[in-house]
Amino acid sequence: MSRGGLIRRFPVLAIRDFRLLLADRLIAPASVGFSLVGVSFAVLKATNSPTDLSYVLAAQIAPSLIFALLGGVAADRFPPQRVIIAANLMMALGEGTFGILVLTGRPPLWAMMGLEALTGTGVAIFYPASQALLPRLVPPGMLQEASAISRLAMNTGQMSGAAVAGLLVAATSPGLALVLCGIGMVSTVPLLRSIRAGQEGLRSGAASEAADGASGASGTAPNMLTELREGWSEFRSHTWLWVIVAEFCVVMMAWYGAFSVLGPVVARAHLGGAAAWGAITAADAFGLIAGGLVSLRFTPRRPMLFVVLTGGAVAISPLSLAMILPLAAICAASFGLGVFVEMMMVQWTVTMVRNIPPDKLARVSSYDVLGSVMAMPAGALIAGPLGSAIGTSRAEYAAAAAIILAAALALIPRDIRTIRNDDADRLHGAAAAGTDPGAGPGAGPGAGPGKGPAVFHRTQTLLEYERNVRTDTATHATASTSSPPQRTAIAPQSGAAETAERPI
Numbered sequence: 001m002s003r004g005g006l007i008r009r010f011p012v013l014a015i016r017d018f019r020l021l022l023a024d025r026l027i028a029p030a031s032v033g034f035s036l037v038g039v040s041f042a043v044l045k046a047t048n049s050p051t052d053l054s055y056v057l058a059a060q061i062a063p064s065l066i067f068a069l070l071g072g073v074a075a076d077r078f079p080p081q082r083v084i085i086a087a088n089l090m091m092a093l094g095e096g097t098f099g100i101l102v103l104t105g106r107p108p109l110w111a112m113m114g115l116e117a118l119t120g121t122g123v124a125i126f127y128p129a130s131q132a133l134l135p136r137l138v139p140p141g142m143l144q145e146a147s148a149i150s151r152l153a154m155n156t157g158q159m160s161g162a163a164v165a166g167l168l169v170a171a172t173s174p175g176l177a178l179v180l181c182g183i184g185m186v187s188t189v190p191l192l193r194s195i196r197a198g199q200e201g202l203r204s205g206a207a208s209e210a211a212d213g214a215s216g217a218s219g220t221a222p223n224m225l226t227e228l229r230e231g232w233s234e235f236r237s238h239t240w241l242w243v244i245v246a247e248f249c250v251v252m253m254a255w256y257g258a259f260s261v262l263g264p265v266v267a268r269a270h271l272g273g274a275a276a277w278g279a280i281t282a283a284d285a286f287g288l289i290a291g292g293l294v295s296l297r298f299t300p301r302r303p304m305l306f307v308v309l310t311g312g313a314v315a316i317s318p319l320s321l322a323m324i325l326p327l328a329a330i331c332a333a334s335f336g337l338g339v340f341v342e343m344m345m346v347q348w349t350v351t352m353v354r355n356i357p358p359d360k361l362a363r364v365s366s367y368d369v370l371g372s373v374m375a376m377p378a379g380a381l382i383a384g385p386l387g388s389a390i391g392t393s394r395a396e397y398a399a400a401a402a403i404i405l406a407a408a409l410a411l412i413p414r415d416i417r418t419i420r421n422d423d424a425d426r427l428h429g430a431a432a433a434g435t436d437p438g439a440g441p442g443a444g445p446g447a448g449p450g451k452g453p454a455v456f457h458r459t460q461t462l463l464e465y466e467r468n469v470r471t472d473t474a475t476h477a478t479a480s481t482s483s484p485p486q487r488t489a490i491a492p493q494s495g496a497a498e499t500a501e502r503p504i
Helices: 003-009 016-047 050-061 064-077 080-104 109-137 140-171 174-187 189-193 209-215 224-236 239-271 274-295 303-313 316-322 327-355 358-373 376-390 392-410 414-418 421-433 458-480 490-499
Strands: none
Touching: 016 050, 016 080, 016 109, 016 140, 016 174, 016 189, 016 239, 016 274, 050 109, 050 239, 050 376, 064 080, 064 109, 064 224, 064 358, 080 109, 080 174, 080 189, 109 140, 109 327, 109 358, 140 174, 140 274, 140 327, 174 189, 224 239, 224 358, 239 274, 239 303, 239 316, 239 327, 239 358, 239 376, 239 392, 239 414, 274 327, 303 327, 303 392, 303 414, 316 327, 316 392, 327 358, 376 392
């Protein structure tokens, strides 16, 4: 298909900044694919100990307990692409240095843990900024399409990186895979620096009305604790949000220990080593790609029920490893799970953007990532010793049971089973128009099911969005030459989203 045909088929590709983001989201995940294979086999090569691998992977996740929240505040205060640049450089330094140590000798355990902690810090601050950046680059009516295409690029990159890394590690050294990861991360910096949209943080250019009232007289910005409290209040006000985060706290703890720690052990002992593990991770990433393609057209009627049930389906991963199925069967299970996980992630991303005010989205996303990963270090620390004590297969079965139990408990709240996508469209339309979603069909242009930006023709929406961006850019450039930065055109949208009633 020609470039013009692609743009007619997917109008969001006409947005320059979105194309730059796609390039970044192809290269960076490909680099992460090298890390996924390289780290595990570098540790096993150096120590031959699943317990030591537990320690290293726990060190990688532990920084999320602190830096995810700080990353959320930073992404609301500063342009998200700058936060992502800082995150990518941290990951490049951590993995690149780790790779050099592996290539030049046998790195000590403390060095491996310290470098993976640096990498984990970058990962922790990346996620909230990544969540906040996409909605600033595309119009609301194209958000699901943009999210699906963006994640499609990410998963294509990760699949390619993991597959090549598996062959590379089997043929040479895991250190080379880690060095290539670092080089790939550095190469994304020029792309991110070229993104022009969202150059002002929402907090600096469009702070919330509550913060303005509290600090307007003195002209001082709210401190970090105040901003974290605002994010927490928004997070806990949505039952569906904190219940699902609690579910995935357990799911991710069990999955991380069973898959990331014990999975390479199973692959090394029974499936053929690094090449087999690369095939499994590549199959998972290929499933994510297929799920992204499906997400361009499929929208579940009850998105949060779909998310919860998909969380329970993650038990397939440890079960396939516990039964030591043939490599082809494990790859097929990973592929199928990847399809549903990707569909789930698209729905989760869109639901978050539709129901969380733009100036709080990064902070709420930071609580999302904190809650989801806070128990992962425990899962990593437990998995290695538990596998050694009771056997790898029994530890995998225990992880699967914990995942299924968490999903069953998450089905109890009524919101999980009753939220529908047409409700999300109605709320999003009300937030964008500044109307009360419960005021009835005559309340305004955004009221009532099915109304709002998503119902307009995509090409018309794109043209209107680009015209607004050009107008806002010219206005900001004129204002910047004569006066300090003022509230930009994003402020009315943020205020409307914040003041509109959101019963979910």
